Amino acid sequence: MSKPETDRFDVVVVGGGNAGFSAVHSAVEQGAKVLLLEKAPEDAAGGNSFYTAGAFRFAFDGLTDVADLLEPDERHADSVVPAYPESAFEDDMRRVTDGKCDPVLTKILVSRSADAVRWLAGKGIQWRLMYERQAYLSDGKWVFSGGLFVGTVDGGKGLIAQHTKAALEEGVEIRYDAEVTALHLSDAAERGVTYRDSGGAEHRIRARAVVLSAGGFESDPERRAEHLGEGWDRALVRGTPTNTGDVLDLALAAGAAPHGDWGSCHSVAWDADGSPTGGNRELTNQLTRQSYPIGIVVNIEGERFVDEGADFRNYTYAKYGREILRQPQGRAFQLFDAKTRPLLRKEEYDSRPIAGAQADSLAELAEELGIDVDGLRRTVAEFNASIVDEPFDPAVKDGRAAQVQPPKSNWAQALDTAPYYGYAVGCGITFTFGGVHVDESAQVLDTEGQPIDGLYAAGEMVGGLFSGNYPGGSGLTSGAVFGRLAGAGAAKPVGNG
Numbered sequence: 001m002s003k004p005e006t007d008r009f010d011v012v013v014v015g016g017g018n019a020g021f022s023a024v025h026s027a028v029e030q031g032a033k034v035l036l037l038e039k040a041p042e043d044a045a046g047g048n049s050f051y052t053a054g055a056f057r058f059a060f061d062g063l064t065d066v067a068d069l070l071e072p073d074e075r076h077a078d079s080v081v082p083a084y085p086e087s088a089f090e091d092d093m094r095r096v097t098d099g100k101c102d103p104v105l106t107k108i109l110v111s112r113s114a115d116a117v118r119w120l121a122g123k124g125i126q127w128r129l130m131y132e133r134q135a136y137l138s139d140g141k142w143v144f145s146g147g148l149f150v151g152t153v154d155g156g157k158g159l160i161a162q163h164t165k166a167a168l169e170e171g172v173e174i175r176y177d178a179e180v181t182a183l184h185l186s187d188a189a190e191r192g193v194t195y196r197d198s199g200g201a202e203h204r205i206r207a208r209a210v211v212l213s214a215g216g217f218e219s220d221p222e223r224r225a226e227h228l229g230e231g232w233d234r235a236l237v238r239g240t241p242t243n244t245g246d247v248l249d250l251a252l253a254a255g256a257a258p259h260g261d262w263g264s265c266h267s268v269a270w271d272a273d274g275s276p277t278g279g280n281r282e283l284t285n286q287l288t289r290q291s292y293p294i295g296i297v298v299n300i301e302g303e304r305f306v307d308e309g310a311d312f313r314n315y316t317y318a319k320y321g322r323e324i325l326r327q328p329q330g331r332a333f334q335l336f337d338a339k340t341r342p343l344l345r346k347e348e349y350d351s352r353p354i355a356g357a358q359a360d361s362l363a364e365l366a367e368e369l370g371i372d373v374d375g376l377r378r379t380v381a382e383f384n385a386s387i388v389d390e391p392f393d394p395a396v397k398d399g400r401a402a403q404v405q406p407p408k409s410n411w412a413q414a415l416d417t418a419p420y421y422g423y424a425v426g427c428g429i430t431f432t433f434g435g436v437h438v439d440e441s442a443q444v445l446d447t448e449g450q451p452i453d454g455l456y457a458a459g460e461m462v463g464g465l466f467s468g469n470y471p472g473g474s475g476l477t478s479g480a481v482f483g484r485l486a487g488a489g490a491a492k493p494v495g496n497g
């Protein structure tokens with residue numbers, strides 16, 4: 001092992017995703033000399049944040065409130081963008097987590113969400129309305145729904161490129177291939193971290209404060225099986241292979257209190273041929289299959305198992321991955337016909353390669369996809385016969401239900417018009433919900449509820465916000481809100497004392 005090298009900084013940030021970069025910008029604002037350590041090599045950096053659609057959920061008063069933030073688009077004049085007040089965001093958090101979100105952390109997330117987006121804009125992050133993902137054309141108007149409307153220009157790739165550019169312009173040093181392997185917290189004069197470089201050499205960094213933003217344990221099959229339970233070692237990994245939970249373990253070993261729901265995670269319908277070890281940096285989020293609310297989803301026996309139309313997609317997609325994992329072979333199939341196929345998200349369903357098939361009859365489709373033909377025939381006949389007579393409108397909860405078991409509460413369309421389309425999906429894990437406990441300034445708390453000197457956390461590492469489910473677009477906002485707080489808190493002794 002090489003002789004440890006010593007470097008001194010005011011703040012060291014561990015993990016270069018959206019949360020880490022937010023902490024970086026914030027610490028720099030306070031006058032701190034900042035080092036960002038990122039485990040991945042430069043060409044694989046950006047964490048899960050790189051793979052995202054760049055969708056940010058935040059409270060605002062409608063299009064005029066955010067128009068100055070958005071890149072120009074001639075469709076703005078024909079867009080219906082409902083206001084999304086803080087109360088609605090907070091209600092959504094409580095509703096989708098069954099009341100299990102930490103009220104203190106939720107309040108911080110919600111009340112600081114709008115300001116965080118504006119603050120990021122000031123750092124060079126660019127914004128747009130996400131027509132292709134969050135709106136349907138209805139009577140000549142682009143109608144947005146589901147509380148999530150604004151995303152970054154060029155999605156997660158753009159977000160990370162813009163963050164990195166800003167950090168370098170701020171004079172921040174970024175070291176890639178730098179895997180943090182130890183935290184040193186007990187002695188203030190010796191505070192800092194040790195990291196290992198790609199050649200295996202260890203380096204010692206001293207800093208007045210450490211910000212942990214190194215993601216959850218979603219990419220580690222063993223930790224998944226341990227915390228999430230049976231079968232989760234077989235999930236497909238949507239994002240970075242580097243979020244393996246080792247920094248969470250270091251934090252717990254240093255006395256941090258675990259917080260939130262360590263037994264559940266964000267997981268979605270994901271192309272069945274996706275990799276079990278990590279996402280695709282070219283296609284990133286295009287391997288998601290999120291247009292199921294306008295189709296039906298069956299397992300290999302041809303049986304439905306969820307209410308595809310229970311709510312807007314943004315409130316169901318993150319919990320349906322685990323339902324797919326529970327099915328025989330951990331597989332399911334999203335089915336559409338000639339009527340609904342044009343409504344599917346182009347970036348996901350026109351993306352190639354794709355695990356799917358097209359056929360002129362349902363029986364042929366079932367055979368091609370390996371679904372039980374008789375089972376599917378029974379399911380579709382029963383489903384088609386049970387649809388209530390309400391007009392179909394994907395832009396609102398239209399009440400066009402299928403009264404079967406399980407029901408389909410909205411957007412039920414008979415599957416009856418050739419050609420038929422089927423897409424094979426598995427369970428793609430996004431990120432884990434358990435983390436460490438932080439206070440209102442993102443400082444990590446110990447098991448006695450006391451702040452640990454010089455230790456902050458942000459992003460996926462913060463536990464307590466989500467459980468069982470999640471309102472789409474909240475992860476990036478959480479990273480920005482808590483990253484900003486963590487960076488400011490960590491830098492405090494440097495600037496404002």
Ligand SMILES: Cc1cc2nc3c(=O)[nH]c(=O)nc-3n(C[C@H](O)[C@H](O)[C@H](O)COP(=O)(O)OP(=O)(O)OC[C@H]3O[C@@H](n4cnc5c(N)ncnc54)[C@H](O)[C@@H]3O)c2cc1C
Pocket residue numbers: 014015016017018019020037038039040045046047048049050051052053054055056057178179180181213214215238239240242243244246247279284285430431458459460461472473474475476477479
């Ligand atoms: C395909 C996909 C699409 C998504 N779409 C959205 C979306 O549109 N909107 C949304 O809000 N959320 C989305 N999410 C969730 C979102 O990615 C996360 O909530 C968010 O990016 C987490 O940010 P973070 O900074 O905490 O973690 P990350 O961005 O994952 O960053 C963590 C970093 O820590 C590094 N690291 C890990 N261990 C170490 C170590 N030992 N030493 C140094 N560095 C380490 C990792 O390499 C990684 O770069 C999506 C996720 C995926 C996978």
